[in-house]
Amino acid sequence: MKKITILISIITFAFTSISKAQDDIPRGKEKIRAAKVGLITNRLNLSEDQAKTFWIVYEDFDKKRTEIRKNIREMTAESRNITTTDDKILADLKEILSLKQKEVDLEKEYLTKFLKTINVRQLSELFKTEQLFNQMLVKKLDRKNDKLEKE
Numbered sequence: 001m002k003k004i005t006i007l008i009s010i011i012t013f014a015f016t017s018i019s020k021a022q023d024d025i026p027r028g029k030e031k032i033r034a035a036k037v038g039l040i041t042n043r044l045n046l047s048e049d050q051a052k053t054f055w056i057v058y059e060d061f062d063k064k065r066t067e068i069r070k071n072i073r074e075m076t077a078e079s080r081n082i083t084t085t086d087d088k089i090l091a092d093l094k095e096i097l098s099l100k101q102k103e104v105d106l107e108k109e110y111l112t113k114f115l116k117t118i119n120v121r122q123l124s125e126l127f128k129t130e131q132l133f134n135q136m137l138v139k140k141l142d143r144k145n146d147k148l149e150k151e
Contacts, residue, residue: 032137035133036130036133037055039129039132039133040058040126040129040130040133043125043126043128043129043132044118044122044125044126044129045122046118046122050117050118050122053116053117054114054117054118057110057113057114057116057117058114058126061106061110061113061114064106065103065106065107068099068102068103068106069103071099072096072099072100072103075092075095075096075099076092076096078092079092079093079096111123114126
């Protein structure tokens with residue numbers, strides 16, 4: 001229970017700091033990352049030995065997945081441009097599907113890499129925790145946007 005209270009305090013602090021660091025995007029991203037690392041570490045209950053190898057594998061996985069998702073967002077943005085031709089939109093849609101398949105392939109590849117450092121229950125918890133963290137982040141940003149709209 002004490003661990004959870006400490007973790008919630010860290011996450012709350014990180015989210016509060018994110019709000020204050022609007023103009024300092026790299027610092028804000030680093031605080032988000034720190035909160036995510038804290039939550040994952042706590043929820044997976046990593047041993048010291050596991051943590052050493054897990055974070056190397058996870059960072060590599062996350063970097064590759066982030067790049068794929070960035071490309072998907074860029075392709076989606078290009079397709080929304082009113083001057084884009086139908087042929088370009090179709091080509092972009094096919095590329096987006098290809099990128100989504102790359103993401104699935106990446107997850108399959110890293111499934112075995114993760115299982116060399118953590119057990120299957122921890123791996124399942126990792127995916128749940130990433131989803132939980134993203135939901136928490138979206139809620140925090142929504143509250144922040146609501147607050148800004150009221151001002």
